[in-house]
Amino acid sequence: MQFDEPIIRNLLNRAKAEGVFSRAVAGFVLPDGTRRIVALDTPENTVFDIASLTKVCPTSTLALSYILEGKLKIDDRVADHIPELQTNFRDDVRIFHLLTHSLDYRVPMKTLRTLPPEGILNALFTYQFEKAPGADFNYGNPASVLLGIILQRLTGKDLQQQGRERFFEPLGMTRSGWDPLTRDFNKIEKAEIAPTEICSFRGREIQGEIHDESAWVLRKLFPVGSAGMFSCVPDLLKFVQMVLNDGDGIAPAGILDMVSTNAFAREEFAPLTRTMDAETRKNACTALGWELSAAKFMGTHVSPRTFGKTGFTGASIVADPSAGAAVVLLSNFTYPHREPSADRIHAFRATLADAFFSGC
Numbered sequence: 001m002q003f004d005e006p007i008i009r010n011l012l013n014r015a016k017a018e019g020v021f022s023r024a025v026a027g028f029v030l031p032d033g034t035r036r037i038v039a040l041d042t043p044e045n046t047v048f049d050i051a052s053l054t055k056v057c058p059t060s061t062l063a064l065s066y067i068l069e070g071k072l073k074i075d076d077r078v079a080d081h082i083p084e085l086q087t088n089f090r091d092d093v094r095i096f097h098l099l100t101h102s103l104d105y106r107v108p109m110k111t112l113r114t115l116p117p118e119g120i121l122n123a124l125f126t127y128q129f130e131k132a133p134g135a136d137f138n139y140g141n142p143a144s145v146l147l148g149i150i151l152q153r154l155t156g157k158d159l160q161q162q163g164r165e166r167f168f169e170p171l172g173m174t175r176s177g178w179d180p181l182t183r184d185f186n187k188i189e190k191a192e193i194a195p196t197e198i199c200s201f202r203g204r205e206i207q208g209e210i211h212d213e214s215a216w217v218l219r220k221l222f223p224v225g226s227a228g229m230f231s232c233v234p235d236l237l238k239f240v241q242m243v244l245n246d247g248d249g250i251a252p253a254g255i256l257d258m259v260s261t262n263a264f265a266r267e268e269f270a271p272l273t274r275t276m277d278a279e280t281r282k283n284a285c286t287a288l289g290w291e292l293s294a295a296k297f298m299g300t301h302v303s304p305r306t307f308g309k310t311g312f313t314g315a316s317i318v319a320d321p322s323a324g325a326a327v328v329l330l331s332n333f334t335y336p337h338r339e340p341s342a343d344r345i346h347a348f349r350a351t352l353a354d355a356f357f358s359g360c
Contacts, residue, residue: 020348033241179219
């Protein structure tokens with residue numbers, strides 16, 4: 001394919017003129033394995049808060065690596081790893097439900113942000129579900145928080161250490177991790193980090209500290225699996241290309257199939273979703289850990305195996321194994337203030353993906 005940089009740059013400039021964002025970096029993995037980056041009013045290695053991209057880089061991808069290596073089982077009971085879990089249906093909650101967001105948590109994490117970190121965890125551990133695990137798809141932060149706790153207890157290392165050892169250092173992701181302003185490795189200067197929002201909750205501009213309020217509170221205990229990672233487009237291109245290359249010797253072979261296949265359609269997992277109705281199963285198209293074939297941000301020129309993820313701050317990954325190609329977007333969509341919905345950034349993500357993948 002021929003990469004058309006003027007078209008991409010025009011899309012970025014138009015989004016800026018419409019006020020979708022004022023800074024952005026878009027990166028592309030081409031089918032031949034080369035990478036291209038187009039930046040708007042910021043250096044291409046600008047560090048952004050990647051928000052919910054943390055759920056896949058590194059959280060769920062770590063979990064899938066351990067599952068493939070036999071260190072963790074997809075049908076493990078969560079309570080065996082987190083004995084404090086005292087929800088109803090306690091014995092039925094499995095790792096699978098965390099990876100597919102098929103737990104009936106109906107509590108927005110932002111409603112817990114005024115609690116101390118121990119209070120937030122207790123609210124998750126004692127939550128009373130209306131539906132059984134596997135009955136519904138309910139995307140949110142709680143499942144990824146629990147998954148991150150399990151990975152920390154499994155390895156004895158926090159997510160910062162695990163991500164660094166498993167992915168960031170082997171891949172040369174030198175500008176990725178939590179706490180970019182204060183960490184003792186690869187510290188990033190504040191001027192190199194995009195401001196995320198002028199935050200009414202904290203009463204100041206957020207730049208270089210976790211934007212997600214509940215993840216910010218929980219960071220007093222440990223990095224959580226739901227949000228809080230910082231990264232840049234060059235680093236994330238390396239990460240997504242590793243997944244497209246089925247682990248590339250860094251993650252175990254087989255990981256690409258896990259992230260690009262509808263988990264609710266796999267026969268081996270049917271017992272874990274036996275109470276899910278047909279309509280929910282049809283609409284909740286998700287892979288293990290990653291979203292799958294979601295036109296609202298992936299556009300309409302990708303294959304059904306396309307996996308990806310979005311982040312509240314204006315971040316996204318869209319990767320199509322059939323094309324051997326991917327798009328990564330980081331932007332300051334929430335600056336200076338967040339919008340009522342993600343409609344405008346979703347529309348731009350889909351337009352960007354269509355412009356790129358239509359030529360693949």
